[in-house]
Amino acid sequence: MTGPFQSFLEPGQLVEHPDHPEWGWGQVQSAVGERVTVNFQHQGKVLIDASLIALRLLPR
Template identity: 60%
Template sequence: MLVRHPDKPDWGIGQVQSNIGNKITVNFREAGKMVIDGARIALDPVYDLS
């Protein structure tokens, strides 16, 4: 799944690697691999890349 972080648009689009117990590991194009607390941050899904 592709996502964006609502507070970090400069990170670009990220690909979700795993989601275990509200810990979401995402590999962002501009920021690399990040672990997001899904209980605190609602990532925005990306459906259209155009």
């Protein structure tokens, strides 16, 4: 068994949801363990389990 999941994402980074491109880009608001809160352009704030969804990091 492995240890707790740790997200590599940090607040302020821009990401895209691989299954919902219509949400537009999102800015990471917080990342605690696998729980990542992202504020998307067209969807608003969404809590994502980063151990299940691999958000795509966008270049700045």
